[in-house]
Amino acid sequence: MSSVLGIVGNPRPGSRTLGVVDHVGATVASAFRGSFEGSIDLVTLGADLFVFGSAGVTTALERVMRADVLVVGSPVYKAAYTGVLKAFCDHIAAGQLAGKFAVPLMVGGSLQHYLALDVHLRPLLVELGATCATPGLYVVETELEQLHDHVSAYVEQLEAGLAEVSRLSVGIRRQAQ
Numbered sequence: 001m002s003s004v005l006g007i008v009g010n011p012r013p014g015s016r017t018l019g020v021v022d023h024v025g026a027t028v029a030s031a032f033r034g035s036f037e038g039s040i041d042l043v044t045l046g047a048d049l050f051v052f053g054s055a056g057v058t059t060a061l062e063r064v065m066r067a068d069v070l071v072v073g074s075p076v077y078k079a080a081y082t083g084v085l086k087a088f089c090d091h092i093a094a095g096q097l098a099g100k101f102a103v104p105l106m107v108g109g110s111l112q113h114y115l116a117l118d119v120h121l122r123p124l125l126v127e128l129g130a131t132c133a134t135p136g137l138y139v140v141e142t143e144l145e146q147l148h149d150h151v152s153a154y155v156e157q158l159e160a161g162l163a164e165v166s167r168l169s170v171g172i173r174r175q176a177q
Contacts, residue, residue: 002029002032002033002034002035002068002069003029003034003035003037003066003067003068003069004025004026004028004029004032004034004035004036004037004067004068004069004070004071005025005036005037005038005039005040005063005064005066005067005069005070005071006018006021006022006024006025006036006038006039006040006070006071006072006073007021007039007040007042007064007070007071007072007073007085007088008021008039008040008041008042008043008073008074009042009072009073009074009075009081009082009084009085009086009088010041010042010043010073010074010075010082010084011043011082011083011084012043013041013043013044014041015041015075016075016107016141016144017073017074017075017107018039018041018073019147020073020105020107020139020144020147020151021039021071021072021073021105022036022038022039023147023148023151024071024073024103024105024137024151024154024155025038025039025071027151027152027155028069028071028103028155028158029069031155031158031159032069032159034068034069037063037066037067039071040060040063040064042060042084042085042087042088043084045057045060045088049084049087049088050087052091057088057091060088061091061092064092064097065096067100068100068101069100069101069102069103070097070100070101070102070103070125070130071102071103071105072085072102072103072104072105072121072125073105073106073107074105074106074107074121075106075107075108076106076107076108076109076113076116079113079116079120080116080120081106081116081120081121081124086124089124089128092128093128094127094128094129095128095129096128096129097125097128097129097130098129098130099129100129100130100131101130101131101132101133102125102130102131102132102133103132103133103136103137103158104117104121104122104125104132104133104136104137105117105136105137105138105139106121106136106137106138106139107138107139107140107141108138108139108140108141109140109141110140111138111140114138117135117136117137117138118135118136121136122136133158133161134161137151137154
């Protein structure tokens with residue numbers, strides 16, 4: 001069974017981004033018969049984010065390393081992910097997330113900055129070693145009322161993509177034999 005953990009980089013505690021990450025995390029866990037372990041709302045770590053080896057960050061990193069799937073969410077700020085998320089990721093070494101599947105997620109006020117997901121957040125997660133869902137999930141604030149439908153369609157797309165990868169890998173193994 002896979003464990004799913006959310007990581008939220010919104011500078012406001014209890015944000016809409018947290019709600020979206022929680023919803024996506026629970027839906028992904030349910031679809032893949034896993035368990036949703038909740039989310040780390042990074043802003044609650046406060047100044048510890050800037051102290052290497054701090055107890056709060058160490059505990060959060062331990063949770064990250066125990067998870068199989070990470071739903072990493074941030075609002076779009078200045079066409080990129082937030083400094084809160086960046087400060088936390090600075091505690092993770094390049095390649096340290098190898099073997100983890102990550103769902104990059106961003107919430108924005110409009111579609112104007114949807115490329116921030118693929119231009120900024122996905123490369124960060126790949127640098128840290130995660131295998132990323134393609135595409136990631138970009139949610140426009142006006143879609144929050146239809147979040148359930150939007151997330152369900154996204155997770156169905158993930159399931160189809162993973163089934164195709166599985167089918168292709170079986171074919172490749174057969175050809176190699």
